Amino acid sequence: MEHQPARSEYKKVWSALSTTEEQARLHVIGVTEEAALEATGQETLKFLQESVGIGKEDVVLEIGCGIGRVGKVVAPLCQKWIGCDVAANMLSLTAQRLKDLPNVELVEISGYNLSSVVDASVDVVYCTVVFMHLEPWDRYNYVLEAFRVLRPNGRVYVDNINLCSDGGWKVFEDHRAFSPANRPPHITHNSTPQEIETYLRRAGFSDVQLRTDDDWVRASGIKAP
Numbered sequence: 001m002e003h004q005p006a007r008s009e010y011k012k013v014w015s016a017l018s019t020t021e022e023q024a025r026l027h028v029i030g031v032t033e034e035a036a037l038e039a040t041g042q043e044t045l046k047f048l049q050e051s052v053g054i055g056k057e058d059v060v061l062e063i064g065c066g067i068g069r070v071g072k073v074v075a076p077l078c079q080k081w082i083g084c085d086v087a088a089n090m091l092s093l094t095a096q097r098l099k100d101l102p103n104v105e106l107v108e109i110s111g112y113n114l115s116s117v118v119d120a121s122v123d124v125v126y127c128t129v130v131f132m133h134l135e136p137w138d139r140y141n142y143v144l145e146a147f148r149v150l151r152p153n154g155r156v157y158v159d160n161i162n163l164c165s166d167g168g169w170k171v172f173e174d175h176r177a178f179s180p181a182n183r184p185p186h187i188t189h190n191s192t193p194q195e196i197e198t199y200l201r202r203a204g205f206s207d208v209q210l211r212t213d214d215d216w217v218r219a220s221g222i223k224a225p
């Protein structure tokens with residue numbers, strides 16, 4: 001097998017996974033057809049609405065926005081949608097797909113922080129289908145960064161596949177079949193609900209809520225004033 005970048009070399013890993021639009025779509029959510037992509041975006045929007053809510057005055061920031069799967073349905077509902085991603089290829093595809101939306105800003109980030117986003121400037125930060133590709137320390141770094149960039153009363157949402165669910169355990173077992181030398185750097189690492197809850201609490205979020213009614217853990221919290 002040819003030499004692979006380390007998992008934490010996110011820019012290298014994800015630039016290589018998004019060299020064509022088809023590859024990018026497949027690695028984002030496993031579907032290529034636009035209608036299917038939009039349907040999954042609506043599903044994620046439903047979870048956001050039921051946890052953090054999206055209001056028309058809100059500045060909303062997504063960490064790891066991919067090709068704007070979720071941004072396409074969130075941006076029309078808020079004041080500004082900021083899509084951040086480590087891969088320039090992903091951001092170019094988002095720019096094309098969302099070109100008719102006037103309130104979209106795209107930011108290429110290092111993969112470890114939101115350093116170009118100013119403190120207390122955002123109302124909602126969310127990060128979906130990204131934590132499974134990150135090292136645990138980088139998950140927590142993003143939770144800390146979310147706390148920093150949120151305004152008082154700002155809301156955060158993060159998710160991962162739940163290791164403690166039957167579906168999450170199946171993913172774990174399937175991936176155990178890879179020999180250590182052949183594990184792809186972006187291979188899914190699930191989270192326990194306790195891991196995600198701990199990050200939100202340790203970062204300072206209040207009113208931490210966990211949803212575990214399917215194979216996912218979905219967590220939200222508020223930055224108390």
Ligand SMILES: C[S@@+](CC[C@H](N)C(=O)[O-])C[C@H]1O[C@@H](n2cnc3c(N)ncnc32)[C@H](O)[C@@H]1O
Pocket residue numbers: 010014027028029063064065066067068069070084085086087090109110111112127128129130133134138
């Ligand atoms: C599976 S895709 C999900 C994209 C999008 N959140 C969605 O749900 O459609 C993972 C995305 O996270 C991005 N990503 C990976 N590592 C990252 C990191 N360390 N920081 C920011 N983005 C990252 C990838 O480039 C990719 O666009």
